[in-house]
Amino acid sequence: MTHPPNAPAAPAARSTAQAPARPAGVPAQPSPAPGAAPPAGQSAWAVGRERLRVATTTEPGRLQILGAVLALLVVAFGAVTAFQVGDRTTAADDVVSRSQPLSADAAAIYRSLADADTTAAGGFLAGTLEPAESRARYDRDIATAARLLVKAAASTDGSGESAREIATLNEQLPRYTGLIERARAANRQGLPLGGAYLRYANQQMTSILLPAAERLYEAETVRLHEDDESARTWPFLALGLGLLTLAVLFWAQRRTYARTNRVFNHGLLAATAATLTVLLWLLAAHTVARSGLDNARTHGQESLQALNTARIGSLTARANELLTLVARGAVLTEDGKSDKYEAEYTSSTDTLTDALATARERADDDAGRVPVDEAASRTAEWKQRHKDARGKDDAGDFEGALGRIVGPEDSTGQSFDQVDAALDRALAHEQTEFTRAAGDARDALTALPLGALALGILGAAGAVLGINRRLSEYR
Template sequence: MANPPNVREPETRESAARVAAQRPGTHRSWAETREQLRAAATTEPGRLWIIGTVVALLLVAFGGVTAWEISDRSAAASDVVNRSQPLSADAASIYRSLADADTAAASGFLAGGQEPLDVRKRYDTDIATASRLLVKAAANTTGSAESAQQIATLNEQLPLYNGLVEQARANNRQGFPVGGAYLRFANQKMSTSLLPAAQKLYEAETGRLYDDYDQADTWPYAATALGLVALGGLVWVQRRNYLRTNRVFNHGLLAATAASTVVLLWLVVGHAVASSDLSTSRTHGQESLKVLNDARISSLQARANENLTLVARGAVLNDKGKDLYEASFTKEMASLSDQLGAAVKLADDSTGKAPVTKAKDDMAVWQERHTAARKTDDSGDYDGALTQVLGAKGSTGECFDQVDQALDSAIAHEQHEFTTAASDGRGALTGLPLGAAVLAVLAAAGAGVGISRRLAEYR
């Protein structure tokens, strides 16, 4: 008699579970979990448990991502206020101090062997300020290779420049003509080494500032999306509950919805307010400061070139055969005019516009007096031209001082505008990361309580 054919036992849930039990631990656990979920999904209590778990995880994820993204934006806003903008301002001050020192050196040289005490003090103060700010910048610009390179260049070249100025002074006191050559060489080093390095340092630090602005202003898309999904899930669960039980409210789910709504509104409104304030600080604060700093530097360089025109007495020509320093003066005054015009447009109130308008008026008088001084010098009256440039009253030096003081007032006002707006932007995010995390946990707990009340009805 033939052996009966092998009959394979039908696959059932019990046999599948038995086969899974014979597999390695990891596969067995996954199979058991899958079977449990499949079985749970066929009953209303099981579905409720799955729904509650998913909603709770969504709410916790919403709170965690919100706390993470807003902490990142808040840190960037704090960097704008406390690190990158002050470093950018310090870099601008380094540039201004160096340019002013060059102007003071030329003014002191023109005054003769007995350099005026106030001019010497101004030069010494500028050099000391630049040195101090370089030390500060070196300590705070960690991670920026470009900034470190420019700081090294400035630290290397500044003592050399100072030495050339001292040589010019020593020869000028003894009446040696070579003093003028030393001063022109010092100005060349300032123009070709120190000021370009200071400009690159300023641009690098300002670039970092704008990077922090962009990071702080980036919208928290992930947190917003999770918040909408979590709220949508809560609304769906409550509608499902209503359709199955005719109960309008589930207190736990209602509390979870309220907490999630608060977090989402806090996120949207808080970040929108912060973004608006930071945008204001950038447009009406930082952008104005940048233009005003550029204008002040142009005025300083124009003044230095004006002085050097008298020091060189036409001995230095450009590639077009014209007086190098007079041509540079004309170029810097044109830049100053453009920058003052831009500063007037950026100023958003009368307090900011008034000093800039005054600087424009003083600049116009400066140009008129400079033209008169050049005519006097060209006619052979060097001493008369010197008085028109360095005199206390009615000189171009008086106009330069007035322009510098007006720009200083405008910069102080715009710095205050920046600090106020940027601090408000940072403040709009204060407390949001912690608040979002706490409310999200409470929302998850509320959802859990609401679902557990429904589960209790099946026991």
């Protein structure tokens, strides 16, 4: 069977669409391949850097970078302000609610212990049967000291000087009270051994307990000064960042005006207003806080220190005055020339007088000066009565001297109680003044951290919206 020969292969199909003719004089352009990869040998970092360079050479790219920088600066200013002011608010709150109350409690511990020792000596001198009022006062002082020690232990750190002093006080206080009970038991039986126990108890008090209480007071006072300094330190980082942010915002608005001839950009204006508000608020609040802390230190803290020194002097003087009669010259000074307790009484009354003069100078109103003046007047009366009592004792009139020391009227005991009552009123007044001034300082800073954060976020949003407004003009 024969077949017709195969037809020759058809020529390749030509495209029905003809390429448009190229105008004369235009050279042929190679068509770029879609999705072409970066040139060989060029890294992704180099490509990114090139794109950033291209972006910074166009106005939309510059505006995007400027918006990001402005938003970051405003938010950073708000956050740094919130952090630094929050730290100072915490320190101011510690001054009001922790360190100063602990300092006051430490002073109260000292006073309670010294008064208990004084009361025990006075009850011993009253005779074989201690007065019920004296016993109740002693028990109240010991209970107060124990309660404040528990409070101090719960409020201080588990380590440090304060903790060591509290441990010493907790350990030695039961030993002291045990010695006092032995002295009382011997005294009720009319045994001379009671006086020896009382002097030994006083030695424990003056050489161990009271020095530990004084060191506790000093440690808490140091912490009070540290908290006070932390609260009053200027937040220089926040202030500097705020000024930098304002400068950049003003520059950005000037730049916008120079390029568009528009006076205001509402978004940038809002960001500037928020930043300026935070900066002025920071300056005003910290100025008020420092002023309050200055008042608390000058008219409260320093007055309290002087009054506490005066009270310690009065308590020490009273204890030594009583022990002068208990010892009857059995304890001499190191040079063996004079009575030890009488010499310490003189030193303590000198401390009392000097501290009252200092407290008088630091009192800033009549409510503070009047009780200090009364304490000074009663102290002078006390010294004169003590001089009369010593004259009777030196003349061999022990009963007459005893009546001038512990008697119900015209005695040094009455003068001591009047001095103590006047100091108590002065301390209460200065404590109120301190708490009010320090509380005002803390309150001036309380709302600023949250306000700074909120205004920082609003300011950043305003900056972004203001820049986006300019970017929309290029679309």
